[in-house]
Amino acid sequence: MASEATMLQVGDREVRVSSPGRVLWPDLGITKLDLAAYLATVGDAFVRANGGRPVSLQRFPAGVDGDDYFSKNPPKGAPDYVRSVEVTYPSGRSHPQLVIDEPAAAVWAAQMNTVVFHPWASRADASDLPDQLRIDLDPQPGTDVADAVPVARELRRVLADAGLTAFVKTSGNRGLHVFAPIEPTREFFDVRHAVIAAARELERRLPEAVTTNWWKEERGQRIFVDYNQANRDRTMAGAWSPRALAGASVSTPLDWSELDGVDPAAFTVLTAPDRLAATGDPWERMHDEPGTVDELLAWWERDVEAGLGELPFPPDFPKMPGEPPRVQPSRAKKQP
Template structure:
């Protein structure tokens, strides 16, 4: 098996050596979008975008989306750091919804990201918290997910409206492509709220946007209720739920990247503009669209007040992901079309429980 040794800069003038085995191995196969992309090319991409990638995903617990045999092979997620962790790679202990705890990788250096590529990582999924206090959220994330009958154009309309709402709430919004059909809108916030309260603040924002644009967006958890609208996925703010990082490649045929864009250019871009092969030149030409994000820190108070006002109006808690424990006030975890009201209490617990 062939291998290469990459020498990469570390902290305080140090150098890191990262072994790249089988560098010509195909990560993306040849497709209508272009020739195959090798592990070496993916590692070179990570080095090229290293600074902005670390600005977005660094100093956070990160889950690795890995593939055996390239993106067309077996997919799996690593929450525990892979075996063979170099001694200079940091980890941090995280608590999961079940109460279980274990370490997760932290991206402090470009060399760590390249080592993750060596371990078959394609996509980095950071938590919305910092490593030194991973119970307090420091950024909110809203996933605008097009449902059948909608696409990127509708997601753009929803994103612009969401931007205006967030500005009203003294939150500075930043947008990126998902790498697929949707968009992600982020905002950095002071570390004053834990996951449940941050999720409730995002529910308040998304319900307000739904009131303003009922024919365009929906917060409905059940697919049968969403219709041809953009789904606002509030559960991305739950503990242990993550979104592909900015500048992270996606395991899609075109090797697209989840790419930050400026609001003024959003209407002129397409997800296919941003790939492993095109992004380094775009970044070198116009810089990081998220530069300054770390200094634009808002407060969740006004957003959380929207949630509290909805509670006073009688609006209920929303469904949590199925891997989370049942939460107080949560509606029944059963599709509305399959729900027999006689079998459920008003608090969402099964009759007879």
């Protein structure tokens, strides 16, 4: 017997959604069809933010309370409007990665039980060269998004001092993401150093509120600037992407004037479409005037000359030039 399915009109395409009544967010009763309809409604803004980039799909076949896994290359049976691009990973291995070019492709991904979309900071036609500088402001235990707001505002000033225009969004959880459009002329390693330079300057300006310490035991009750999110194949939830949290929150672009008192939980699969219709997309013109990371890299070189060198990489990366030992400080002190 044929499985239950429905057809959803997305632009000039019809996208088949099987098991449309499958509940993905049990607390709210949000179904797979609800998710597909959400992506169709915000589709233009979603594709503007995440389209044309290598993207990983975080899939939840049994809903957000169940197990998940990541898809990077298009599965068998993908429609012809879903393409892939060959990308190189930190290991040096190359592999095809999914690319979303239109809203129907995002809805198709929802049909495949995708909840969270993780786009690269580079575009498919130049996957080695990021065109976005991305900074993740991650509240540590004892802090929350209210503590991240003044940090984000100061980071905006730091980036302006480096000649960059900053844009902000909720992470969909407790933190904030700050992006700046850049010309795609530098490799990931350089952009990572630019992010570290900005993070260190932010830490100097707000030492009681900000930390760049990689090891959790050294962070304290501060906002961690997760510089390693700037690495190749490291991604954040994309703008307008749902999150796999009980409240079905969405990583939502904001105008800087909206930061005071912001509640990330207020922007959900159910509420974000009305917000977008009422206020428009604060990120619509993000890439009209990209900057460069040249000034930030000058700051990086200045800090290196002052004795501030490389910072730790994620544990799954190969050992990198100049990297300090990957040993938790409390354990390192016990070693003879």
